Amino acid sequence: MIEFTMPSLGADMEAGTLVEWHVKPGDKVKRGDIIASVDTQKGLIDIEVFNEGIIEKLLLKENEKVPVGTVMATIDPGEEAVVKKKEKIPEPIEKEKTPGPIAKAKKEIEKVELAQEHHRAKASPLAKRIAEENGIDLSNITGTGEDGVITKDDVESAMIEKMAPKEEKKVTVATTENVRMAVAAAMSKSNREIPHYYLETKIDMSKAMDWLEEANKQRSVKQRLLPVVLLIGAVAKAVTEVPDLNGYWQNGLERKEEINIGFVVSLRTGGVMIPAIHNADQKAIDELMASLNDIIPRARAMKLRSSELSESTITVTNLGENNAETVYGVIYPPQVAIVGFGSITEMPWAENGLLGARPVLNVTLSADHRATDGATGSRFLMALKKYLSNPDLL
Amino acid sequence: MHKLPCWELHGTASKINNMTKDEIKQIIFRLLKKTAPDTEPEKLQPGDDIRHTLEIDSFDSLQFVVALDEELGIEIPEQDYGKIATLESLINYIIEKKK
Numbered sequence: 469m470i471e472f473t474m475p476s477l478g479a480d481m482e483a484g485t486l487v488e489w490h491v492k493p494g495d496k497v498k499r500g501d502i503i504a505s506v507d508t509q510k511g512l513i514d515i516e517v518f519n520e521g522i523i524e525k526l527l528l529k530e531n532e533k534v535p536v537g538t539v540m541a542t543i544d545p546g547e548e549a550v551v552k553k554k555e556k557i558p559e560p561i562e563k564e565k566t567p568g569p570i571a572k573a574k575k576e577i578e579k580v581e582l583a584q585e586h587h588r589a590k591a592s593p594l595a596k597r598i599a600e601e602n603g604i605d606l607s608n609i610t611g612t613g614e615d616g617v618i619t620k621d622d623v624e625s626a627m628i629e630k631m632a633p634k635e636e637k638k639v640t641v642a643t644t645e646n647v648r649m650a651v652a653a654a655m656s657k658s659n660r661e662i663p664h665y666y667l668e669t670k671i672d673m674s675k676a677m678d679w680l681e682e683a684n685k686q687r688s689v690k691q692r693l694l695p696v697v698l699l700i701g702a703v704a705k706a707v708t709e710v711p712d713l714n715g716y717w718q719n720g721l722e723r724k725e726e727i728n729i730g731f732v733v734s735l736r737t738g739g740v741m742i743p744a745i746h747n748a749d750q751k752a753i754d755e756l757m758a759s760l761n762d763i764i765p766r767a768r769a770m771k772l773r774s775s776e777l778s779e780s781t782i783t784v785t786n787l788g789e790n791n792a793e794t795v796y797g798v799i800y801p802p803q804v805a806i807v808g809f810g811s812i813t814e815m816p817w818a819e820n821g822l823l824g825a826r827p828v829l830n831v832t833l834s835a836d837h838r839a840t841d842g843a844t845g846s847r848f849l850m851a852l853k854k855y856l857s858n859p860d861l862l
Numbered sequence: 863m864h865k866l867p868c869w870e871l872h873g874t875a876s877k878i879n880n881m882t883k884d885e886i887k888q889i890i891f892r893l894l895k896k897t898a899p900d901t902e903p904e905k906l907q908p909g910d911d912i913r914h915t916l917e918i919d920s921f922d923s924l925q926f927v928v929a930l931d932e933e934l935g936i937e938i939p940e941q942d943y944g945k946i947a948t949l950e951s952l953i954n955y956i957i958e959k960k961k
Contacts, residue, residue, distance in 0.1 A: 681940065684940055685939075688937075689927055689928050689931045689937050689938070690928050690931070692924060692927075692928075692940070694920055694921060694924060695920075696920070696921075734919075736898065736900045736901065736917060737900060760921065764921050765925075788919045788920050788921075789919075789920050790913075790914075
């Protein structure tokens, strides 16, 4: 039997509220199927399952808020899937089994009350029955009985509290404030734990911009490309040459095989969402553009899938046109690098003893010094420069 | 007597040729609102730079150009982006394109 737990959708997530089950016991599921929608600080997220099998039991009721790692459902891998039984459960979950200092630090920032009790709280049989009949969530009750066991009285008090015309305990919708808090938690953790080092280089983007102009002349309005797809494509290719920057730091550098680029999407109301572009190194430029067309509007509407929020292996932040020339990113833990692109700006450029004006891009790399050194980072930036100076290689 | 704006004198085939400046403006507002729901395009002044005032990035800007194409059948080449920066210039550009 496989336990399906509340996944962590990033280092900053502590709890989630089940909003809806999309499956029922007996349903057959396969890897990638969406089985539930969970409300988090980052919006309503569709949760995918990572195993094949048959849904055995659904252990959470809709609108229940539980900590990351709580068992939500059990899945019977079935006879056919027995071999796969030992298949790794998704990493973010494993990661959260050993909550780091973030848990402590977050409490300072976050005022969300969590069900600290283990979800399957100890309760007397009578208390359990009353709770079930009245839709009371035992995990929200502190037991006053022996050894903290929840008694009938505790449940009844909870019922009274529930009936009281207090502010309604509704599903926490992802608000600007929630997103702000999620960013605050992740970035504080990053600055506290990751010794960043920074490198910077300038790239002459003449060829890339010419290439793009030509490419867009051959495309309909709908298929037009933005300069950022070249940047994403170049990062994906460059990181295949310097794989130490593509991974996690978890008691050592853990390289990742897949290159999933987390792309920072800023919300107009403040805060950012960082959906992943999966296997970006294997995507052609038009496919990368299609990915952006898909994820940016969904990120802005806070409608992302769990795999998009939790599987990035390196992050790209891009300021876009008419903005600051340089950005130094803060690494999104547990990743080990973030690439920052400033605005492409016309600047004086000296080459072969001649001075001219060129569209120039300032690129920075912020990397985790526990995982790599400046020499590695520099090799990455030089590879990036090679690709952006020769867009045909992309 | 109501004086016809000059652009109404050209052709009758296309729907847009019969539109007033104000009607075009309303379409622009609607498409901007669709592209960037959390902005307030109706507050734009004729001379305001649309992208700058509404804080629209290049991605949304492209979505807006796509929406204009779908709604009005106007394909705006990249080199013309400079001609559609303000509300007023965009309206004039649309009228010009539809002549």
